[in-house]
Amino acid sequence: xxxxxxxxxxxxxxxxxxxxxxxxxxxxxxxxxxxxxxxxxxxxxxxxxxxxxxxxxxxxxxxxxxxxxxxxxxxxxxxxxxxxxxxxxxxxxxxxxxxxxxxxxxxxxxxxxxxxxxxxxxxxxxxxxxxxxxxxxxxxxxxxxxxxxxxxxxxxxxxxxxxxxxxxxxxxxxxxxxxxxxxxxxxxxxxxxxxxxxxxxxxxxxxxxxxxxxxxxxxxxxxxxxxxxxxxxxxxxxxxxxxxxxxxxxxxxxxxxxxxxxxxxxxxxxxxxxxxxxxxxxxxxxxxxxxxxxxxxxxxxxxxxxxxxxxxxxxxxxxxxxxxxxxxxxxxxxxxxxxxxxxxxxxxxxxxxxxxxxxxxxxxxxxxxxxxxxxxxxxxxxxxxxxxxxxxxxxxxxxxxxxxxxxxxxxxxxxxxxxxxxxxxxxxxxxxxx
Amino acid sequence: xxxxxxxxxxxxxxxxxxxxxxxxxxxxxxxxxxxxxxxxxxxxxxxxxxxxxxxxxxxxxxxxxxxxxxxxxxxxxxxxxxxxxxxxxxxxxxxxxxxxxxxxxxxxxxxxxxxx
Numbered sequence: 364x365x366x367x368x369x370x371x372x373x374x375x376x377x378x379x380x381x382x383x384x385x386x387x388x389x390x391x392x393x394x395x396x397x398x399x400x401x402x403x404x405x406x407x408x409x410x411x412x413x414x415x416x417x418x419x420x421x422x423x424x425x426x427x428x429x430x431x432x433x434x435x436x437x438x439x440x441x442x443x444x445x446x447x448x449x450x451x452x453x454x455x456x457x458x459x460x461x462x463x464x465x466x467x468x469x470x471x472x473x474x475x476x477x478x479x480x481x482x483x484x485x486x487x488x489x490x491x492x493x494x495x496x497x498x499x500x501x502x503x504x505x506x507x508x509x510x511x512x513x514x515x516x517x518x519x520x521x522x523x524x525x526x527x528x529x530x531x532x533x534x535x536x537x538x539x540x541x542x543x544x545x546x547x548x549x550x551x552x553x554x555x556x557x558x559x560x561x562x563x564x565x566x567x568x569x570x571x572x573x574x575x576x577x578x579x580x581x582x583x584x585x586x587x588x589x590x591x592x593x594x595x596x597x598x599x600x601x602x603x604x605x606x607x608x609x610x611x612x613x614x615x616x617x618x619x620x621x622x623x624x625x626x627x628x629x630x631x632x633x634x635x636x637x638x639x640x641x642x643x644x645x646x647x648x649x650x651x652x653x654x655x656x657x658x659x660x661x662x663x664x665x666x667x668x669x670x671x672x673x674x675x676x677x678x679x680x681x682x683x684x685x686x687x688x689x690x691x692x693x694x695x696x697x698x699x700x701x702x703x704x705x706x707x708x709x710x711x712x713x714x715x716x717x718x719x720x721x722x723x724x725x726x727x728x729x730x731x732x733x734x735x736x737x738x739x740x741x742x743x744x745x746x747x748x749x750x751x752x753x754x755x756x757x758x759x760x761x762x763x764x765x766x767x768x769x770x771x772x773x774x775x776x777x778x779x780x781x782x783x784x785x786x787x788x789x790x791x792x793x794x795x796x797x
Numbered sequence: 798x799x800x801x802x803x804x805x806x807x808x809x810x811x812x813x814x815x816x817x818x819x820x821x822x823x824x825x826x827x828x829x830x831x832x833x834x835x836x837x838x839x840x841x842x843x844x845x846x847x848x849x850x851x852x853x854x855x856x857x858x859x860x861x862x863x864x865x866x867x868x869x870x871x872x873x874x875x876x877x878x879x880x881x882x883x884x885x886x887x888x889x890x891x892x893x894x895x896x897x898x899x900x901x902x903x904x905x906x907x908x909x910x911x912x913x
Contacts, residue, residue, distance in 0.1 A: 542889075567888035569852060589883060590856075611860055611884060614853040627853065634857045655857040671854055678854055702851040715851050722849060742895065744851050760848075763893050789852065 389555025389767065389787070395777040396432035401520065402461050403428060404437035408468035408480070409447030416470065417502055420480065423509025424466060426554065427527040428517065430769075431753065432776030437462055449483065449492070457487045464493075466516060476501055482512050484519055494519050506556060526749040529553045530793040531756065532561065532571045532580060533767065537785040547785075548582060550597070553749075553792070555780050561595065571789060574617045577796040581605075581615035581624055592626055594641070606639060616660045616668075625649070625659035625668050636670055636683075649683060650690075658702045663709055669693065671701040680714060694727060696734045702745065706752045711772060713746040713755050724757045726772055737774040747792040748772075756780075758788040801831045801910070807891075808866060810904045812847075815861040817869050825866065828908060829873030835913070836876060842866050843907040844884040845891070847900035852886055859884035866906045881911070 405425040410416055428434045443456040447469045457465050468482035477499050484494035494515060500508045507528065514525030535547045546568045551558040562568060566585035573580060581594050591607035592615050606612050610629035617624060624639045636649045636659045650656040654674040661668055667684045674681075680694040680703045694700040699717035706713075709729070716725035716734070721741035727734045742760040749756070752772060759768045759779075765786040769778040780787075805824040808817065817825070832838050844863030846855035863882040871877060892899040 538893075542891075544889075567885065569856075569886075569888065585885070585888075610882065611856055613856050627857075629857075629860055634860070655854065655861075657857050658851065658853045671851070678850075699850065701854050717850075742848060760895060763895070 389551065389558070389780040389782050391426070391430055391554060391778055391780050393430060393432060393776075393778045395775070396435075397775045400433055400435040401463055402437065403434045403464045403466065403516075403520075404442060404457060404460070404462040405466040406442060406445050406447065406468075407439065408470050408482070409445075410470045412470070412472040412478075416478075416505060418505035418509065420470065420505055420509045420512065421466070421468060423506060423554075424513045424516065427510060427513035427525075430554065430778055431517070432771065432778070433521065452485060454485075454487050454490045462487050464516075464520060466512075468512070473499060478502055478505070480505075480508050480512070482515075484516055506552065510552065510554075523753060524751045524795070526751045526753065526792075526795070527553055529750060529796060530577075531555075531747075531790050532573070532793075533758075533790040534568050534571065534788050535782065535785040536567075536765075536788070548580075561597075569789065570614050571791045572615050572617055573791055573793050574621050575619050575794050576621055577793050579617075579621075580791075581617060583613050583615070592624070594624075605641065614658050618661050619663060619665040625661060627657045627659070636668065638685075649685070649688070660704055662705055663707050669703050669705060669712070671703070680712065693729070694734070695732075696727075700725075704746055704748050706748055706772070707750065708752060711752075713748055713772075715744050715746065724755060724770060726755075726774075735774060737770045737772075738768065738777075740768070743768070745789045747790050749792050750795050756790045756792055758790060801828060801913070804828055806908045808906045808908070809901065810862050810906070812900070812904065813858070815858070815865045817865050825869055826873055829870045829875050832870065832876075832879050833874040836879070838913050839879045839881070839911045841881045841883055841909045841911055843909065844882065845889060845903055845905050845907070846887045847903040848887045848890065848895070849900065850887075852888070856884050856886035859886045862904070863906050866908065 405421045408421045425436050429436045446452045446467050465485040465487055471479050473479045479499050481497040510527040513527040517525035532550050537545045539545055546564050547560050548562040548568050549558050550561050564586045569583040571580055571582040579596050583590050590612045592605050592612050593602050594605050595602035608628050608630040613627040615624045615626045622642050627634050628637050634655050634657050636656050638647045652674045656672045658671040659668045667682050669682050671678050672681050677698050678701045680700050681692050683690045697716050701715045703712045703714040712727045716723055723736045724738045724743045724746050725734055725736045740759045744758050746755045746757045754769050756769050765788045767780040767787055767790050804827050808821040842863040844859035846858040867880050867882050890903045892902045
């Protein structure tokens with residue numbers, strides 16, 4: 364597989380996200396794409412208003428598609444024209460520039476501050492229109508529109524639902540003085556743009572987790588000098604401390620129905636997995652073992668938890684079926700497999716896998732048992748899977764700073780999201796948002 | 798009354814281990830003696846791990862180490878009420894750096910007096 368992959372190392376930052384500089388803004392650099400990416404051209408959208416728009420919608424679409432590594436985007440400099448309507452499209456021009464698919468669009472003021480965005484997707488070789496749609500938005504929401512357009516085009520071209528309109532949360536740590544850090548929980552678009560701070564603390568913040576409706580976050584904060592689990596509503600900012608026993612209070616994970624949190628407590632002596640029913644305020648212990656049981660996450664059907672345990676001597680991934688409490692071991696390759704996350708179709712596990720003394724992101728096919736190591740860097744952790752199963756975001760180290768990396772589930776596409784400053788870790792990819 | 802100010806307060810651990818090393822025994826026994834003689838005194842035992850491995854698993858490792866020190870003190874007649882165990886996992890490294898030297902300084906338990 365590796366030999367077939369053409370690697371385009373883009374040493375210079377390819378696409379800087381055009382937004383106001385903010386804390387820990389992430390910028391995306393594609394480091395590896397698929398062997399034969401599909402050539403696509405996204406023509407700048409025509410604008411019939413008088414004042415300049417705050418965002419270049421076509422550029423957002425361009426960047427989103429490029430980031431997948433599946434497409435080769437024609438640069439604007441190489442376009443023979445900038446058509447914005449069907450009657451301006453000369454397919455021969457686009458065939459000459461080796462473009463297979465063409466995106467055009469136009470934006471017009473609609474009155475009452477709203478904008479109408481129309482876009483079309485063409486198959487250049489068949490000279491066919493594949494998609495034509497119009498949407499309305501305020502000018503403050505043009506980035507959302509750009510991601511929406513990219514989602515539609517991605518879905519048409521790949522058959523897979525796009526995940527550009529999703530968000531990510533992550534934790535940053537900035538060293539202020541000796542032994543003094545500032546920790547921030549940040550929320551951003553899936554491309555790293557528009558970051559905002561959800562929580563800031565002098566004490567560690569860990570393990571952010573999305574509720575499946577995308578409206579709430581659970582996380583661990585040490586702000587009282589002891590770890591506690593909090594749930595925060597994103598729209599209102601309101602938060603609640605849901606668990607603070609003596610000892611560990613960690614690794615919260617939402618059940619698919621949003622009613623429960625799986626979490627880790629050591630109040631009974633050593634780390635065990637519990638389920639907290641948020642509605643009935645009821646706590647149920649799930650594991651009973653003197654070893655370490657931690658890092659629970661739910662299977663998409665809500666019937667089981669997968670978790671890390673060293674009950675066999677070394678950390679491996681196990682599954683506990685909640686109705687029967689039957690426990691089975693899922694990983695056997697290597698001496699260290701931890702913090703697994705399952706794809707929505709239940710087929711794959713992404714996890715941290717140690718090999719030769721270093722830690723990588725690996726994917727195990729639960730059907731065949733095959734395990735593939737996807738990353739080459741040495742301190743990779745915290746894998747989180749896009750809701751469409753296309754990409755894994757994870758934390759890694761470069762020099763003495765932490766940054767986020769991305770890799771497709773088959774390992775063919777890679778990108779990195781370095782922050783302007785500070786240490787970035789523990790990404791969590793949102794579900795689809797509405 | 799014995800002075801604890803000059804005693805060692807940071808105790809190091811081997812990779813993936815939570816066994817209290819012999820080099821710390823004398824100082825821990827002296828802390829234990831002080832705590833046993835001063836029932837009003839109390840300490841926090843803050844356990845830490847190096848950066849290798851996953852964060853929540855390292856929280857568990859840090860706790861295991863702090864609990865090993867806690868047991869050592871309790872065996873030496875310290876009341877459990879005088880001890881609090883907190884794990885910071887890999888979240889508060891003493892030293893930044895991705896090498897063996899840094900890791901060995903980060904695998905530690907810090908003993909901190911809350912009251913004397």
